[in-house]
Amino acid sequence: MDVNVPDARLMPATLAPPAAFSGRGRRFAWTLLLLAVAFGAVPAAIVGTGSSYLAQIAITTMIFVILSASLNHVTGTAGLLSIGHAAFYGIGAYAAALLSTRLGLPFIVTLPAAGLIAALFGFLVALPTMRLVSIYFAVATLGIGEMIYVVLLNWVDVTRGPMGIRGIPPISLFGWQADTLLSRYLAVAVIAVACVWVLHRLTHSYYGNALRALREDDQCADSMGINVERLKIESFVVATFFAGIAGALLAHTSAYIAPDNFRFMESILILAMVVVGGLGSLPGAVVGALFMIVLPEALRDIGDYRMIAVGATMFLSILLLPKGMLAEGTALGFVRRSFSRGWATIAGGTPVGWK
Amino acid sequence: MRKNAILGAVLGAMLVTGTAVQAADREIVIGYQAPLSGDRSQYGEMFRNAAQIKLEEFNASGKLTGAKVAITFEDSKDDPKEARNIAHKFLDNSKIVGVIGDFSSTVSMAAGEIYAAEKMPQLSQTASHPDFTKLSPWQFRNITTQAFEGPYNADWIIAAGMKTAAVIYIQNDWGISALDGFVSGFKAKGGKITATEAFNPGNRDFRSILTKVARQKPDVIYLAMFYEEGAAFAQQREQLGIKIPLYGTSSLYSPKLIELGRESVEGLHLATTFTPDNPDPAVQTFVKEYAARFKSEPGMFAAQAYDAVGIMLDAVAKAGPSVTRESLRDALAATTGYPGVTGATSFDPVTREPAKALAKMMVKDGRFQVVTGP
Numbered sequence: 001m002d003v004n005v006p007d008a009r010l011m012p013a014t015l016a017p018p019a020a021f022s023g024r025g026r027r028f029a030w031t032l033l034l035l036a037v038a039f040g041a042v043p044a045a046i047v048g049t050g051s052s053y054l055a056q057i058a059i060t061t062m063i064f065v066i067l068s069a070s071l072n073h074v075t076g077t078a079g080l081l082s083i084g085h086a087a088f089y090g091i092g093a094y095a096a097a098l099l100s101t102r103l104g105l106p107f108i109v110t111l112p113a114a115g116l117i118a119a120l121f122g123f124l125v126a127l128p129t130m131r132l133v134s135i136y137f138a139v140a141t142l143g144i145g146e147m148i149y150v151v152l153l154n155w156v157d158v159t160r161g162p163m164g165i166r167g168i169p170p171i172s173l174f175g176w177q178a179d180t181l182l183s184r185y186l187a188v189a190v191i192a193v194a195c196v197w198v199l200h201r202l203t204h205s206y207y208g209n210a211l212r213a214l215r216e217d218d219q220c221a222d223s224m225g226i227n228v229e230r231l232k233i234e235s236f237v238v239a240t241f242f243a244g245i246a247g248a249l250l251a252h253t254s255a256y257i258a259p260d261n262f263r264f265m266e267s268i269l270i271l272a273m274v275v276v277g278g279l280g281s282l283p284g285a286v287v288g289a290l291f292m293i294v295l296p297e298a299l300r301d302i303g304d305y306r307m308i309a310v311g312a313t314m315f316l317s318i319l320l321l322p323k324g325m326l327a328e329g330t331a332l333g334f335v336r337r338s339f340s341r342g343w344a345t346i347a348g349g350t351p352v353g354w355k
Numbered sequence: 356m357r358k359n360a361i362l363g364a365v366l367g368a369m370l371v372t373g374t375a376v377q378a379a380d381r382e383i384v385i386g387y388q389a390p391l392s393g394d395r396s397q398y399g400e401m402f403r404n405a406a407q408i409k410l411e412e413f414n415a416s417g418k419l420t421g422a423k424v425a426i427t428f429e430d431s432k433d434d435p436k437e438a439r440n441i442a443h444k445f446l447d448n449s450k451i452v453g454v455i456g457d458f459s460s461t462v463s464m465a466a467g468e469i470y471a472a473e474k475m476p477q478l479s480q481t482a483s484h485p486d487f488t489k490l491s492p493w494q495f496r497n498i499t500t501q502a503f504e505g506p507y508n509a510d511w512i513i514a515a516g517m518k519t520a521a522v523i524y525i526q527n528d529w530g531i532s533a534l535d536g537f538v539s540g541f542k543a544k545g546g547k548i549t550a551t552e553a554f555n556p557g558n559r560d561f562r563s564i565l566t567k568v569a570r571q572k573p574d575v576i577y578l579a580m581f582y583e584e585g586a587a588f589a590q591q592r593e594q595l596g597i598k599i600p601l602y603g604t605s606s607l608y609s610p611k612l613i614e615l616g617r618e619s620v621e622g623l624h625l626a627t628t629f630t631p632d633n634p635d636p637a638v639q640t641f642v643k644e645y646a647a648r649f650k651s652e653p654g655m656f657a658a659q660a661y662d663a664v665g666i667m668l669d670a671v672a673k674a675g676p677s678v679t680r681e682s683l684r685d686a687l688a689a690t691t692g693y694p695g696v697t698g699a700t701s702f703d704p705v706t707r708e709p710a711k712a713l714a715k716m717m718v719k720d721g722r723f724q725v726v727t728g729p
């Protein structure tokens with residue numbers, strides 16, 4: 001990309017190696033901690049309690065972490081309000097389901113294929129809509145989301161319409177099959193972590209800065225030499241690609257999919273995760289997904305008032321934390337410091353830029 | 356740190372709820388998953404009301420000695436994602452030996468895939484998708500499918516001397532199976548289908564469909580939809596001055612149909628398994644009890660749930676106080692002539708499909724009345 005800022009890159013070469021060292025240590029500490037939770041604590045809790053319920057929620061959460069993080073990429077970072085994300089999730093799920101049940105293709109093929117097919121649709125949708133801004137773009141994605149849902153529902157010959165697709169094989173890789181819930185969780189978690197890592201590298205970089213610039217003022221960004229239209233299309237394609245990946249994971253972990261999984265309310269749920277977590281904040285998107293999946297389950301015991309309690313919690317969280325649980329500014333500073341992604345100007349000083 | 360604090364709290368909360376369930380005293384539990392909130396919550400509400408009446412009757416009847424049965428309800432919001440979570444929650448609870456639900460076929464099947472793999476008997480009061488009972492030997496249903504009802508209604512219409520029909524159906528799994536069932540039955544008896552028109556769930560404007568269909572002047576319009584749409588359809592038909600008689604699926608059978616549709620639904624014919632006017636004492640007891648407790652007349656959905664719970668509980672009694680998921684499945688499969696309010700019900704031991712007798716009804720003078728003859 002043509003958005004690098006060479007001065008900022010040159011700065012640290014002459015400055016403060018000790019800060020870089022301590023930064024590296026912290027980076028490993030945080031990375032290890034997050035990996036330990038995803039691949040240590042959660043599997044340990046699943047095995048320890050023998051709870052398939054916990055495993056199922058963990059799988060759902062991981063799928064929604066991908067959805068929320070990818071929507072955050074286009075809506076939070078690039079500022080294009082998309083309210084049709086569930087449709088691309090659906091395209092990915094149907095692509096994986098059809099490729100594996102009709103053509104017998106293995107998971108290693110259907111997973112990337114689902115992402116690419118969703119991204120292709122994302123690209124086709126992006127071409128005519130990229131000149132739209134703010135609410136107009138949102139309405140366009142709403143319309144397209146509904147169109148895709150209706151096609152899934154009515155194109156009975158291919159999608160079997162509302163009957164859904166049954167008998168989708170579980171995740172398998174070179175003869176190994178994820179047939180227990182724990183192995184299914186681990187497979188989904190590996191893919192989810194990889195997806196979030198890619199989004200992290202895209203967002204927390206000068207490329208991410210360019211996306212944030214066009215969100216703040218696309219004309220200004222354009223005048224600075226940023227190819228606004230290309231960047232918008234790229235961010236939308238990236239987001240739809242990951243939505244497709246999430247869809248493939250849903251198809252292969254649940255064995256049965258139907259258009260009901262990809263209703264408009266699902267798009268709104270994903271958007272709520274992004275907003276509650278913190279618009280533009282990748283750690284926020286992850287926390288938001290966790291919050292919005294786990295909270296309704298944790299509140300099951302209160303019975304009829306469950307969804308009211310969930311709504312009230314969301315309302316309060318937006319009222320008290322309008323920028324989200326992990327606001328964008330805080331999140332960027334956190335990533336710079338704790339993952340050693342920024343250049344420290346002086347020892348112990350506030351890190352700037354990206355490396 | 357904050358993120359991990361949240362993670363920790365969440366995991367902690369789950370562990371606590373997990374152990375709390377296991378700490379309950381000795382009893383046999385049936386899981387019931389239904390939409391208790393969201394768009395379809397009225398159905399879930401009816402199921403829960405009916406289930407509570409049946410459960411109390413059963414525990415008071417003394418059919419099962421040495422154990423007490425309880426029902427745990429979970430809200431699926433008619434969402435496949437929630438249904439999967441509930442399925443695992445029920446499976447984790449070793450006290451639960453059988454599950455009733457869910458409401459729609461899609462959601463029932465999403466959970467059904469899990470019950471099939473993990474060997475839990477599942478009895479849905481309403482899932483009519485042809486594939487539902489084909490998932491595994493663990494799936495049962497207490498609703499006659501459209502493959503049974505469609506030809507039954509087709510025979511009825513042909514016997515009344517009507518030879519051409521237009522079909523209006525809701526575009527979902529159930530609607531398509533209702534269409535297939537009726538069309539194949541009607542054609543087999545020499546009838547002619549003039550048009551089949553689908554509408555998407557949530558649609559309430561049928562004027563264009565009505566105008567289009569009426570142009571071909573069919574003898575009868577056959578409605579495969581639920582009462583909300585049925586009432587809207589009948590009203591718009593009246594407004595447009597179309598006089599073609601209406602026949603419909605049993606799903607239209609609800610006091611709400613008449614409440615919403617008023618005079619416009621007069622003359623609508625349908626066949627149903629349950630009618631509150633049935634003089635059978637079992638039906639009258641249920642209707643009185645339901646009306647006394649919930650201040651409304653039970654519809655077919657409540658009756659369907661009442662019998663589903665009854666069938667499940669009788670199977671528990673048959674299997675005895677040491678009932679397991681396996682023995683309950685076998686007992687369910689052996690159900691013959693269960694004397695319910697929706698007619699004597701038997702499960703086919705191989706296909707696990709229910710067989711029932713249907714009652715022919717029409718709306719007359721603002722209420723459903725049983726019709727005799729064509």
